[in-house]
Amino acid sequence: MKFSRLVLPGVTMIAVTYGLARFSFGLLLPGINESLEMSEFVSGIISSLFYLAYCVTIILSTVITTKEGPRRMIILAGLSAFVGLLLMGITPNAWMLALGVLLAGGSTGLVSPPYGAAISLWIQEDKQGKANTWINSGTSLGIVLSGAGAIFLTPHWRLTYLIYAVLTLLILIWNFRAIPKVGTSSRLKFRKGDLTLRGVKGATPLIVASLTLGISTAAFWTFSRSFIEVAGDYSDWQLSGFWVIIGLFGVLGGFSGSLVEKGGLSLAYKIGSLAIASSPIILSFAPGSLLMSYLSAGIFGCSYIFLTGALLVWGIRVFITNASLGIGVPFLLLAVGQVIGSIFAGWFIGTWGYATSFIIYGLVGIVAALMGPKKN
Template identity: 85%
Template sequence: MNFSRLVLPGVTMISVTYGLARFSFGLLLPEINQSLEMSELVSGIISSLFYLAYCVTIILSTVITTKEGPRRMIILAGLSAFVGLLLMGITPNVWVLALGVLLAGGSTGLVSPPYGAAISLWIQQDKQGKANTWINSGTSLGIALSGAGAILLTPNWRLSYLIYAMVALLILIWNFRAIPKVGASSRLMFKKGNLSIRGVKGAIPLILASLILGISTAAFWTFSRSFIEVASHYSDWQLSGFWVIIGLFGVLGGFSGSLIEKGGLSLAYKLGSLSIASASIILAVTSGNWLMSYLSAGIFGCSYIFLTGVLLVWGIRVFITNASLGIGVPFLLLAVGQVIGSILAGWLIGTWGYVISFILYGLVGMAATLIGPKKR
């Protein structure tokens, strides 16, 4: 299959599920809090539902993709994102919002493993690393679009979600037409993989690193926008611009595949871990300065997409016979860490405040550098 024929709809589907359906919540959270009268603890619990749903659906998606191929899960991911965004746009209360969050968050778990499998099926082997990392960078495109939407639509968060739902529907139709079928009627038959992680060399460091990185990034995704809003007198466009910067710089993370090829997986992992830890600490000590806050956003956006690309490649190398499992395992543990980190962040911020909480999360990110792939 032509490289762009699979990668372009993949980038857009990832941008909808991760960027619009999942991570845009942190940008719109202050307005949602005000409209639905939610406390920081409730906000943290609601935010954790994104990651909890992700944990469940990525397991489901990995199993079904391994058995049946990628198409069904990709289409289901688009449908889940559409319905979740629609519910979030029309929600009258916290309970309907939570249901929308579960469906929107679940779409991200559904979509990751099948795209890894699709690339292994239809993209030439020497181009698969770049295809995976560029599809993964679609997250940043969605984040940038959600930030631009917030600038134009602030404070109409409901309208924002309704527009995102319509975009999700269009992308779903594109992927429905673009993703080939596999099976008896196809020229390609999907080879079933092994779902076990027992005895897989290098699996434990991958699991621990993914879990710790998930914890360390949760506070930034959920509360960074709220942090800078209470720290200084930012205008609405400056607050939304903070999110746009995360997305725009995230595009640079798409080059992780090239850096891994040149510098090695170990160097790329350590560089990404230190960068993402520094973003939280920079924001903690300079949140009142818009220029330094934007610098923090840029570092975080670039290093997050970069790191997820590194974990993706690392996972596929560890689980070399099963690409969907290689993506599913690190992304699942990343989400488990974000469930833990999001709930803890809500409690810590309510107890000790933003500054101490973000410094602590930065230190957790630094601890992640001690666990990484070997230099070979």
Template identity: 75%
Template structure:
């Protein structure tokens, strides 16, 4: 299969699942709270459903991709994103909203492992690293698009989600037509060999697990509270606040070059650069959150480093679990999410006790510690 024939629909599906179905919720939440009269505790519980759904579905997707191949999980991911966005657009109450959030969040877990399997099946070995990291960079495109949507349509969050649902449906149809059928027998379709789900004998898996968890923990404060931080510290209007999010997405697209850096500098070098950069973003924001230039610099650095680093973890995981690409993506991405769940919960407590600046500095130094637990040559 041609590189672009798989990568382009993959980029757009990742953009829908991560950018539109998942990360757009935080930007639209103030308007949703106002129109649906939700309390902070209710919105907090609903927001946590994204993480719950992600952790459950990424395990399911890893197992099913290993057994049946990538096509079915990719289609399920697109269908889950579409249904989730549609329910969020038409929701009459918080219960339907919560169901929509579960489906939208579940799409992110469903979509990552099967694309790793698809790349390993249909892309030439020399191009697989680039293919995986560029597909992963779709998150940046989605975040940028969700930020623009927040700027243009924030008061009209139902219309926003309706537009996102239509986009998700078109991209689902595109992937349905592009991703080939699998065959576990002796037919004319591509033969799929079942992978191995065992973690035994995978060299470097311990470091991969620890590093993924710490990086997830260290980025949780930025994902959850950075917008609130600059809103409390400076005189920013809604356009500038949404622009902060757009910066994360636009520069996140540059993270797609992680595959090229891995090829030129090696995996350990790319990992160390990424972890140092993402830690610096939190520390820079803590220094001068009231300054627009500093805030946007921090957002751009974080977006680029996060997508870059998830691309590095993706390649690292596939190299560790060399016989099962979906497991190689599922393990680090699951641990990244677990770290974010715990890190986000603790960040709220830290901010109430110590304030934003000290808490973000603490999370930044945690990210620095992750730089020393990287892959070996």
């Protein structure tokens, strides 16, 4: 299959599931809280449903993709995102909002493993690493779109979600037409993978590294915008611009596949993890400076997408006979680490303040750099 025929719809599907269905919620939450008269406690519980849904659906998607191939899960992910966004746009109360969040958040778990399987089926082997990392960078495109939506449409969060839903439906139709059915070609036969982790060489370092990286990134994802809002005198558009910078620079993370090919996986992982460790540390020293906060956001956005691309390649190399498991395992552990990291970040910030807490999470990122793959 032609590289762009699979990668382009893949990039856009990742953009709408991760960027619009998942990450846009935090930016629109103030308006949602005001309209639905939700307390911080209720909105916090609803926000946690994104992580819960992701952890459940990425396991489900990995199992089904392993048994049946990628097409069904990709289409289901788009459908889940569409319905979730639609419900969030028309919701009359917190209960329907929670259902929409579950469906929207679940779409991200459904979508990641099958694209790894699709690439292993239909993209030439020497281009698979590049294809995986570019599809993964679709998260950045979605973050940029959600940031732009927050800048221009924040007072109209319902309209924003309805626009996102229509865009998701169009991209779902594109993917429906672009992703072939397994078995439609006599040259392509889907080989069922092995779901076990037992005896897989290199699985334990991958699991520990993914979990540690998830913990190290949690404070930035959850509290960086609140940090600069408290520490500096920023306008609403500057606060939303901080988010846009994360997405714009995240696009550069798509080049991780090229660096893996040229410098090796071990070098790419170390560069990415050290870069992501530096971003909360930089922010902790100058949160009131627009230049330094945006620099921190740019480094974080680029290194996060870069690093998840490296984890993706690492996982596929470890689970060489099952690409969906190779993506599902590190991404699941990354999410679990973010749940753990978010819980402790709130406690640390309440005890020691933002600056000290962000330095701690930066140090955790440095520890993660020591856990990378030993071989290229």
